[in-house]
Amino acid sequence: MIFGAIVSFFILYFLIQYSGTYAGLQQNVQKVEILKSLREQIKQVYTSGIYEQFNYTKRYDFSSCYINTTSDSIPKIMCDFPSGIPIITPALFYAGEKEKVIVSRGSTDYGWWVFYFVEVMPGIEIIFSPLEENEQTWNFIRDIVYLFPDTSDGKTTVKIKFDFCDNEPLKLCNGKACERSDFLNVLELPHNYGFSPCSFNPKKNQRIVVIADSCKGKGGLCLELPNRNGVGSLYFRNKRFVYKDPADILCFVLAGNKEDILGIPLAERMYEYKNTILMERLGLFSEEMKLSYEKTKKEQCESDYLRLINLLGKISRLPKNYLSFTDMNELNENLFEAKQIYESLIERGCEYG
Amino acid sequence: MKALLKEVASMDKLKSQSEIMEYVFIVFFLVLIIFAIIFFLTYWQTSQFKLEKSKETENRILFVAEHFMSMPFLVKEKLMFDDSKLTAVTKLMECEDLQKIFGKNWYVTIKVFDGEKKMCRYSNYPDCNYWEFCVENKGKESKSYNFPVNIYRKKENRVDMGVMKVGIYE
Numbered sequence: 001m002i003f004g005a006i007v008s009f010f011i012l013y014f015l016i017q018y019s020g021t022y023a024g025l026q027q028n029v030q031k032v033e034i035l036k037s038l039r040e041q042i043k044q045v046y047t048s049g050i051y052e053q054f055n056y057t058k059r060y061d062f063s064s065c066y067i068n069t070t071s072d073s074i075p076k077i078m079c080d081f082p083s084g085i086p087i088i089t090p091a092l093f094y095a096g097e098k099e100k101v102i103v104s105r106g107s108t109d110y111g112w113w114v115f116y117f118v119e120v121m122p123g124i125e126i127i128f129s130p131l132e133e134n135e136q137t138w139n140f141i142r143d144i145v146y147l148f149p150d151t152s153d154g155k156t157t158v159k160i161k162f163d164f165c166d167n168e169p170l171k172l173c174n175g176k177a178c179e180r181s182d183f184l185n186v187l188e189l190p191h192n193y194g195f196s197p198c199s200f201n202p203k204k205n206q207r208i209v210v211i212a213d214s215c216k217g218k219g220g221l222c223l224e225l226p227n228r229n230g231v232g233s234l235y236f237r238n239k240r241f242v243y244k245d246p247a248d249i250l251c252f253v254l255a256g257n258k259e260d261i262l263g264i265p266l267a268e269r270m271y272e273y274k275n276t277i278l279m280e281r282l283g284l285f286s287e288e289m290k291l292s293y294e295k296t297k298k299e300q301c302e303s304d305y306l307r308l309i310n311l312l313g314k315i316s317r318l319p320k321n322y323l324s325f326t327d328m329n330e331l332n333e334n335l336f337e338a339k340q341i342y343e344s345l346i347e348r349g350c351e352y353g
Numbered sequence: 354m355k356a357l358l359k360e361v362a363s364m365d366k367l368k369s370q371s372e373i374m375e376y377v378f379i380v381f382f383l384v385l386i387i388f389a390i391i392f393f394l395t396y397w398q399t400s401q402f403k404l405e406k407s408k409e410t411e412n413r414i415l416f417v418a419e420h421f422m423s424m425p426f427l428v429k430e431k432l433m434f435d436d437s438k439l440t441a442v443t444k445l446m447e448c449e450d451l452q453k454i455f456g457k458n459w460y461v462t463i464k465v466f467d468g469e470k471k472m473c474r475y476s477n478y479p480d481c482n483y484w485e486f487c488v489e490n491k492g493k494e495s496k497s498y499n500f501p502v503n504i505y506r507k508k509e510n511r512v513d514m515g516v517m518k519v520g521i522y523e
Contacts, residue, residue: 288438
């Protein structure tokens with residue numbers, strides 16, 4: 001009997017030990033399966049352009065996940081649990097803490113080429129704190145807002161909302177933050193409000209975006225107004241970055257203050273990943289389009305084609321240090337000029353739109 | 354009396370022997386059944402894996418096909434290739450460059466329906482009708498599907514019908 005009791009105790013002990021390990025292992029397996037499923041959704045949205053809601057991320061905390069890239073290998077989704085899931089579709093990825101997410105497609109249109117990417121985000125509220133009020137600020141805010149999906153169609157329960165901050169959030173739409181279409185209507189209204197700096201503590205899914213002429217000394221996320229080439233400085237936790245399109249700003253809005261296991265902000269990871277992919281493809285596709293136009297240029301638009309071909313060749317050779325204001329300024333200047341030429345080719349019927 | 358006792362003892366012995374044999378037979382058949390279940394489950398798992406692999410291959414083919422037909426650097430508009438872009442890509446990009454965009458272990462060929470196959474090089478454009486990406490390795494086993502596609506012939510400003518073959522190596 002005593003022997004039986006001892007044997008039973010040992011068997012029970014090993015069973016409990018095994019169950020604990022197995023449960024942990026199974027949880028990781030489930031998390032990886034959810035991420036793989038999300039990756040499939042990302043691929044679908046990338047090709048279709050139709051945004052979808054993904055619910056399985058509600059089961060576990062994926063807030064540590066980011067996409068890591070090195071110059072030689074395929075990007076991978078990395079998290080604080082064993083993951084390393086390869087993903088080739090360009091995605092700005094923040095899956096939140098036990099939240100449903102929305103998967104939508106954004107783009108940066110260069111005219112002769114469009115850079116598509118997928119945005120993955122939980123429900124968030126973007127609160128603008130404009131310390132400068134002028135037409136440029138409002139246009140800038142509009143460009144940022146356009147990158148987010150319009151969730152007011154009732155298709156999803158995940159909501160992306162916008163608001164202004166005057167010390168506290170204004171809650172402009174019936175005592176709540178506005179969805180995209182309503183907020184864009186608010187932006188059309190006359191604007192001489194005189195906003196005070198935001199002084200409230202944002203909740204988990206609120207993102208304060210300060211817009212000012214100078215961001216020095218301002219914490220959090222602060223954007224300086226862009227120059228005529230659309231390039232500006234962005235300050236995140238007192239560290240300076242350069243933005244050249246709204247997608248750069250999106251990287252810092254999505255992940256908020258979340259960090260990875262090494263203490264590096266996820267926003268910085270996203271910014272680095274996005275620009276690595278973009279610069280590589282810009283170089284490649286500008287050269288490709290140059291070759292294409294060299295063979296197909298129409299006589300009646302020859303001078304414009306030659307200018308465009310020269311510009312594309314120049315763009316493919318330009319230094320692409322995305323942290324350098326000078327490099328990005330020169331790149332954007334050439335990109336804008338190329339876009340203008342391309343648009344005039346369309347107007348003249350020499351290229352398709 | 355002694356004979357009777359002897360008989361009873363031998364009957365007892367026979368009875369215990371038969372009980373032991375019964376026990377052995379039951380254990381034998383139980384073990385046989387357990388092994389049969391294990392083999393069945395293993396076979397089931399293997400066939401499930403094969404099914405999953407086949408589904409995965411099909412999904413990959415569809416993914417590559419969808420991506421190919423929607424990438425701005427290959428198409429005039431979604432589902433319509435631009436022959437000048439296809440030709441420029443064959444000149445400019447190696448398979449490794451394309452694999453960074455579409456993944457590994459695939460090949461794609463695009464051919465206009467009519468006419469003898471003429472491989473498109475940058476030098477003979479537009480007098481050609483066939484494009485190849487990540488050239489097929491015939492030594493490797495692969496699965497492929499064909500898709501009807503539109504190809505915009507930019508120089509002639511017309512649209513031709515063609516077929517795109519997307520293959521995934523297994």
